[in-house]
Amino acid sequence: MRLADVSRLAAQLDGVTERLRDGLLDWRYRGRLVARQLDDTHIVIRATFDFRDFLLHSFPETFSVSRRFAKHMMIIADLENGNGDIVEDAVIAAWELQSGAQTSAIGRPTTSTSRRSGSSSA
Numbered sequence: 001m002r003l004a005d006v007s008r009l010a011a012q013l014d015g016v017t018e019r020l021r022d023g024l025l026d027w028r029y030r031g032r033l034v035a036r037q038l039d040d041t042h043i044v045i046r047a048t049f050d051f052r053d054f055l056l057h058s059f060p061e062t063f064s065v066s067r068r069f070a071k072h073m074m075i076i077a078d079l080e081n082g083n084g085d086i087v088e089d090a091v092i093a094a095w096e097l098q099s100g101a102q103t104s105a106i107g108r109p110t111t112s113t114s115r116r117s118g119s120s121s122a
Contacts, residue, residue: 001084041080046094
């Protein structure tokens, strides 16, 4: 996987914009970070702590967490040596986290309204 692949993926995610800042790319949903470039072969991706732990244990050749990100909901992906399909899944999960969207079984984004509802059934 390359940065251009991340850019193509991000362009397909509703509401995600790409920008260049200090010579590095980042991808945001309504200003909220989805992922950003660290260098030519690494990006950092937003992830819940549980999902981050799952990725670290399941795909150690692809993901890592440096001290800098240890206390943050972020995970580093190795684009050059890692599994591109899993990196793609992690970027989509970051978009889902930031947007509140959920991907249906057939891959189409859906919006979850149940989290917004304050009502409960008695």
